[in-house]
Amino acid sequence: MKKVMFLAAVLLLNMLWPSTASALCSVNNASLAFGSFSPLTGNTVDSTATITxxxxLQLSSYTIAxxxxxxxxxxxxxxxxxGNTLEYNLYTSAGYSQIWGDGTGGSVIVDAGSTLLGSRNHTIYGRIPLSTQRSAMIGSYSDSITVTVAY
Structure with a gap:
């Protein structure tokens, strides 16, 4: 069974869970904010958010894409x-080596793998690489990410 969540605006990420009577699991509202920064300083801007x-009911396993x-x-x-863009990515760990996605395009799915009854937190690690974006324009940037929890 798959339940789809919506992660809206990377600067202010809000998850929305479609209302359904048969939902066994839910996901909290979360936000990932990179805050204010200058592309002329530092090499990266990092931030985190938590998906709960x-x-x-007890699940033997689930995945998050x-x-x-x-x-x-x-x-x-x-x-x-x-019309301006700012490159960023979302990762599975603070090592920023595995892009959190759906298993395509060089990305990986997070496999919780163990029994769940109750709540479990999963951290999203966000990073904006500034060294390659020195000409980024000032503005409030956002993106919309769909989160899929399969169980």
Missing amino acids: VTCA LSPGGSGTYNPRRMTSG
Whole structure:
């Protein structure tokens, strides 16, 4: 069974869970904000958010996949502000080596793999590489990411 969540706006990520009477699990509202920064300083801007999966019945396992967002590609994802773009990505760990996606385009799915009854937290690690984006325009950038929890 798959339940789809919506992760809206990388600068202010909000998850929406479609209302359904048969839902065994739900996901909390989460936000990932990179905050204010200058592309002329530092090499990266990092931030985190937590996805909490809560299940009313015991599950033997589940997976969490993230969509590529509005850019349609995982490497890099792109936020937009009007006609301007800012590259970023979402990762499975603080090592920033595995792009969290749906298993395509060089991305991986997070496999929770163990029994769940109650709640479990999953951290999203976001990174904006500034060293290659020195000419980024000032603005409020956002993207929309779909989160799929399969169990």
